[in-house]
Amino acid sequence: GAVGLEQAIQSSTEAAAVGLKPHLNMLVDLLRAKRPMAQALDAFAESLGDGSADMVIIALKDNARQRGPGFRDVLTALAETARDEADMRRKVLAERAGTRRSIQIVTGIIIVFPLGMALFNPGFVEPYRSVQGQAVLAVVAVFFGGAMVWLRKLSVLPPPARLLVRGETR
Known part of the structure; x- marks a missing residue:
């Protein structure tokens, strides 16, 4: 659910890459300030300004709205795609x-x-x-x-x- 997603985002800041931490901290701050998940993720996407990250953010927004099963599989597939893209670059x-x-x-x-x-x-x-x-x-x-x-x-x-x-x- 959305609450589980918020907790996962907050806990992910500790293990995040150095370049991603400030953006994740901003996202966590927005969520703590009770900004709706979709708006906070939009601000996060704008802060990152990266097309590859947009795919993950769209998946997060869809999961926050629909709370359907298979989210882990979607994120795993996106991670593999991002890894392949980074290798190709x-x-x-x-x-x-x-x-x-x-x-x-x-x-x-x-x-x-x-x-x-x-x-x-x-x-x-x-x-x-x-x-x-x-x-x-x-x-x-x-x-x-x-x-x-x-x-x-x-x-x-x-x-x-x-x-x-x-x-x-x-």
Whole structure:
């Protein structure tokens, strides 16, 4: 029932991860202040701001309202899904880290090579000393900078989409 759920939430704050504790403490405080469970869970969802957590919060809200059997199975399935999602995100981030490192190496070479040529073989970069050469170099630099920005955007993993939005009641 809802009272059992409130007690479970209160007892879970002790074993919660460090990053989750302040949010859980806020939820417990709201429940102690006699805020309805659905409103307290909405505030909790807003505080967390995470799409993966929204699935668990929706299940908690449904259980508080319906008090049906099988809640443990739902939470177990959600935990497995969240674990699988976290593992997949870790793998993707690890693969992208290798790509980022390769991009850093290529960028370093692209910057160091012309500087070295200008220092040790000034005749090689002589065409870039004219206005036309500087214009060509500027165009190349803009394209290179654009490519770096584009690669940076590709390397950022977007957070999961939110299921609960402010003002939504479920």
